[in-house]
Amino acid sequence: MDLAPSNRRRFLKHPAAIAGLAAAGVDPSSAKTPDLDAPSDGERNLHEYGARSHYETAIRTGALGGPLLGFRTPLQNSVGIITPGSLHYIVSHGYDPPDIDPRHHTLMIHGMVDRPLVFSVEELQRLPSVSRVYFLECHGNTAPSPLRPSVTVQDTHGLTSCSEWTGVPLSLLLNQVGVKKGATWLIAEGADVQKHSKSIPIGKATDDVLVVYAQNGEALRPEQGYPLRLFVPGWEGINNVKWLRRIKLADEPYMSMMESTKYAVIHTDGTSRWFLFEFGAKSVITRPSGGQQLPTRGFYEITGLAWSGAGAVRRVEVSTDGGKTWADAKLQEPIARKAHTRFLFPWNWNGEEAILQSRCTDEKGQVQPTVETIAKFLKIDLDYIRKSSTMVADFNAIQPWRVDRSGKIQNALL
Amino acid sequence: MDLAPSNRRRFLKHPAAIAGLAAAGVDPSSAKTPDLDAPSDGERNLHEYGARSHYETAIRTGALGGPLLGFRTPLQNSVGIITPGSLHYIVSHGYDPPDIDPRHHTLMIHGMVDRPLVFSVEELQRLPSVSRVYFLECHGNTAPSPLRPSVTVQDTHGLTSCSEWTGVPLSLLLNQVGVKKGATWLIAEGADVQKHSKSIPIGKATDDVLVVYAQNGEALRPEQGYPLRLFVPGWEGINNVKWLRRIKLADEPYMSMMESTKYAVIHTDGTSRWFLFEFGAKSVITRPSGGQQLPTRGFYEITGLAWSGAGAVRRVEVSTDGGKTWADAKLQEPIARKAHTRFLFPWNWNGEEAILQSRCTDEKGQVQPTVETIAKFLKIDLDYIRKSSTMVADFNAIQPWRVDRSGKIQNALL
Numbered sequence: 001m002d003l004a005p006s007n008r009r010r011f012l013k014h015p016a017a018i019a020g021l022a023a024a025g026v027d028p029s030s031a032k033t034p035d036l037d038a039p040s041d042g043e044r045n046l047h048e049y050g051a052r053s054h055y056e057t058a059i060r061t062g063a064l065g066g067p068l069l070g071f072r073t074p075l076q077n078s079v080g081i082i083t084p085g086s087l088h089y090i091v092s093h094g095y096d097p098p099d100i101d102p103r104h105h106t107l108m109i110h111g112m113v114d115r116p117l118v119f120s121v122e123e124l125q126r127l128p129s130v131s132r133v134y135f136l137e138c139h140g141n142t143a144p145s146p147l148r149p150s151v152t153v154q155d156t157h158g159l160t161s162c163s164e165w166t167g168v169p170l171s172l173l174l175n176q177v178g179v180k181k182g183a184t185w186l187i188a189e190g191a192d193v194q195k196h197s198k199s200i201p202i203g204k205a206t207d208d209v210l211v212v213y214a215q216n217g218e219a220l221r222p223e224q225g226y227p228l229r230l231f232v233p234g235w236e237g238i239n240n241v242k243w244l245r246r247i248k249l250a251d252e253p254y255m256s257m258m259e260s261t262k263y264a265v266i267h268t269d270g271t272s273r274w275f276l277f278e279f280g281a282k283s284v285i286t287r288p289s290g291g292q293q294l295p296t297r298g299f300y301e302i303t304g305l306a307w308s309g310a311g312a313v314r315r316v317e318v319s320t321d322g323g324k325t326w327a328d329a330k331l332q333e334p335i336a337r338k339a340h341t342r343f344l345f346p347w348n349w350n351g352e353e354a355i356l357q358s359r360c361t362d363e364k365g366q367v368q369p370t371v372e373t374i375a376k377f378l379k380i381d382l383d384y385i386r387k388s389s390t391m392v393a394d395f396n397a398i399q400p401w402r403v404d405r406s407g408k409i410q411n412a413l414l
Numbered sequence: 415m416d417l418a419p420s421n422r423r424r425f426l427k428h429p430a431a432i433a434g435l436a437a438a439g440v441d442p443s444s445a446k447t448p449d450l451d452a453p454s455d456g457e458r459n460l461h462e463y464g465a466r467s468h469y470e471t472a473i474r475t476g477a478l479g480g481p482l483l484g485f486r487t488p489l490q491n492s493v494g495i496i497t498p499g500s501l502h503y504i505v506s507h508g509y510d511p512p513d514i515d516p517r518h519h520t521l522m523i524h525g526m527v528d529r530p531l532v533f534s535v536e537e538l539q540r541l542p543s544v545s546r547v548y549f550l551e552c553h554g555n556t557a558p559s560p561l562r563p564s565v566t567v568q569d570t571h572g573l574t575s576c577s578e579w580t581g582v583p584l585s586l587l588l589n590q591v592g593v594k595k596g597a598t599w600l601i602a603e604g605a606d607v608q609k610h611s612k613s614i615p616i617g618k619a620t621d622d623v624l625v626v627y628a629q630n631g632e633a634l635r636p637e638q639g640y641p642l643r644l645f646v647p648g649w650e651g652i653n654n655v656k657w658l659r660r661i662k663l664a665d666e667p668y669m670s671m672m673e674s675t676k677y678a679v680i681h682t683d684g685t686s687r688w689f690l691f692e693f694g695a696k697s698v699i700t701r702p703s704g705g706q707q708l709p710t711r712g713f714y715e716i717t718g719l720a721w722s723g724a725g726a727v728r729r730v731e732v733s734t735d736g737g738k739t740w741a742d743a744k745l746q747e748p749i750a751r752k753a754h755t756r757f758l759f760p761w762n763w764n765g766e767e768a769i770l771q772s773r774c775t776d777e778k779g780q781v782q783p784t785v786e787t788i789a790k791f792l793k794i795d796l797d798y799i800r801k802s803s804t805m806v807a808d809f810n811a812i813q814p815w816r817v818d819r820s821g822k823i824q825n826a827l828l
Contacts (some may be wrong), residue, residue: 011711015722018646018707033635045639047464047474047485047504047637048473048474048475048485049473049474049500049501050499050501050502050504050637051500051635051637052463052499052632052633052635052636052642053513053514053516053633053636053641054513055514055641056633056639058632058633059463060461060462060463060464061462069461071461071462077632078631079543079545079580079627079628079631080545080578080579080580080628080630080631081545081578081631082496082578082630082631083631084498084499084630084631084632085464085466085498086463086464086465086632087463087464087631087632088464090461090464099467099468099646100467100469101469102467102469126714126715127713127715128715128716128758128760129493129748129758130746131493131494131495131756136442142753163495164494164495164496166493166494195435203615213493214493214494216464216494216498216630217492217493217494217495217498217501218470218472218491218498218500218501219466219467221464221465221466221467222464222466222467223460223461223464226469227465227469237755256475277695278468281680286711298538299541301541301542301543303543327470332545332747336748342545344542344543346542357748389536
């Protein structure tokens with residue numbers, strides 16, 4: 001299907017198309033003489049597909065050694081709720097994104113179905129589509145790096161980002177293949193070298209899961225699964241299988257390597273928990289935040305992000321005195337479900353030490369916990385979290401930032 | 415103010431930060447040995463700030479000769495409502511964007527005020543902020559290129575785009591300087607070589623105008639006014655002064671070159687109209703659209719964009735039979751005021767000729783007109799529009815696309 005007449009590098013003289021004054025028409029087909037006013041090749045390329053100012057230097061940071069690679073979004077520079085595609089966090093498992101030609105990529109849906117089907121990317125793009133703003137987050141976000149005073153919000157919370165995603169509801173595709181009675185799980189598989197696979201319960205799959213092909217108005221970026229990924233709103237990043245090529249309906253989970261080992265959570269008593277899915281209520285102040293410096297006493301807008309896998313953010317409270325008193329922050333509207341919500345709070349810094357923190361309440365009434373509450377719930381003591389580098393999955397503790405008298409800001413968690 | 419600890423090219427070994435299993439802590443400061451699993455320099459750069467797949471080739475097109483330059487958004491590839499910054503339309507007036515160091519850029523507000531003030535970019539970023547999704551459009555969008563059958567929706571409507579913009583309410587800044595009684599206009603001036611200036615009535619300025627510094631979660635792009643632009647929601651693009659450096663309060667408009675000549679509208683009786691501001695109700699089908707080809711009979715989702723300078727889109731109707739019958743399209747929610755709204759409409763193509771068009775109704779009850787209605791209102795005849803290349807400013811006629819029996823799609827307006 002040829003529905004994209006792009007790359008038609010046409011730079012025709014056409015002086016009347018914008019001018020507000022009457023002008024003689026020019027037949028574009030006759031306009032092939034060089035135009036001295038036209039941009040040079042370099043300028044032309046930037047006009048074709050732009051770049052940011054060379055004064056802007058915020059980057060994803062935090063490549064991790066070993067088999068896992070995580071590149072974190074510079075949340076200290078974030079504004080609004082959209083993360084630009086170029087700065088969306090990346091977690092991969094030790095390999096580069098596959099280089100996939102979308103004309104040859106397909107999605108097969110099979111297993112416990114009446115009619116196994118194979119869809120091309122173009123066929124999927126012709127189907128009824130949905131666009132939604134959703135956050136995405138790695139279940140390892142926020143731990144264990146909060147344990148050092150020097151960390152920034154990029155270090156602590158940079159494995160979450162938020163975009164407008166566009167794709168086809170998975171329920172529509174499942175209707176087309178006809179899911180057999182007894183199919184309770186689906187196993188999604190990517191086209192990466194490791195064939196990353198993830199089991200997802202059928203109830204979620206038929207609720208709000210999408211097969212997405214676009215992010216923020218253009219095709220998915222390669223590191224986000226170009227040309228297709230599964231999108232599982234509000235659930236741990238690991239479920240959102242990139243470079244999606246296969247969905248198999250089954251009557252049990254697949255117990256793939258990632259879900260049974262790396263993304264299981266080992267408890268201190270030796271047991272482990274395999275299937276964690278939905279994120280709780282979470283928030284963090286992004287500015288002012290760790291590593292930043294307040295240059296002077298006076299007015300600052302405290303701002304940050306709140307989100308919940310359960311749905312909409314209902315309330316964000318901010319404390320500037322280490323949790324003694326709290327006041328409601330303003331939430332930037334419209335508030336989308338399972339999306340970052342920007343909160344804003346006016347603050348006058350009087351030059352004294354201050355501890356800044358935020359607390360999110362979501363539509364289910366879930367309140368973001370303190371680290372003490374989490375430790376109690378998990379039956380581990382704070383010292384264990386403090387001294388080890390063990391990750392607490394889905395860690396959503398309230399994050400305190402300490403402003404000292406010089407205006408220097410440091411992590412104050414543990 | 416040092417609130418952006420970016421460019422801290424730290425790529426430390428830190429194996430435990432993502433892994434789901436317990437691991438011994440690694441002191442980042444001791445981890446300077448080369449990591450064979452780490453990405454190469456080239457990969458690292460793409461991981462720091464990403465790029466799209468090399469298979470994606472949609473570009474802004476339509477550089478115009480002479481003193482005006484317009485680069486149009488490839489709307490035929492658009493999905494959702496966000497336009498990526500790299501593909502946001504550009505209209506400039508014959509020069510490249512100035513290369514502005516934000517540390518040395520300031521905004522002065524003066525004229526009929528109690529306390530003239532100069533703000534640095536950092537000072538503005540410390541003030542209470544607002545993030546909103548808004549469309550932007552050139553008043554010359556959609557004319558006169560619709561007159562040829564071969565045009566694409568990028569040619570006809572590509573001078574509109576939509577982003578999440580973040581900035582400071584101008585009303586807040588005007589409160590700080592204290593507007594004197596009798597001040598009825600402000601004149602905004604850019605730092606470009608032409609010092610583009612635009613007069614705006616004080617009523618709009620204190621309503622929803624913003625001084626913006628960010629677009630889609632990152633700094634404004636250079637061609638969008640980096641580091642500051644005025645944003646005047648729902649009003650013609652010319653008002654949204656880029657590279658904003660000065661706002662002067664006055665008791666009359668400035669009658670700047672752009673507003674009194676190029677952006678005035680000459681009527682056929684020799685009179686002209688100087689101050690046009692707010693766009694009316696408008697929509698266009700972006701897919702399937704001109705220049706595209708339907709490969710086969712069967713199901714297609716007709717999709718497009720609707721918007722209005724007056725506020726929210728309330729309704730979009732679609733006709734597939736040249737306007738004989740109309741049916742309501744589904745609007746993608748949430749619907750933001752003065753923003754693009756995505757509409758979706760299921761269609762089965764039976765292989766016969768079809769004429770596809772959309773009609774927008776906004777919150778004020780304004781209905782998108784036909785070209786015949788516009789000609790009648792402006793007291794010009796269709797032949798005049800058809801034969802001349804004269805632009806009709808703020809042209810918002812219903813746009814018909816003809817699908818012939820071979821599946822080829824062409825412009826059917828005039």
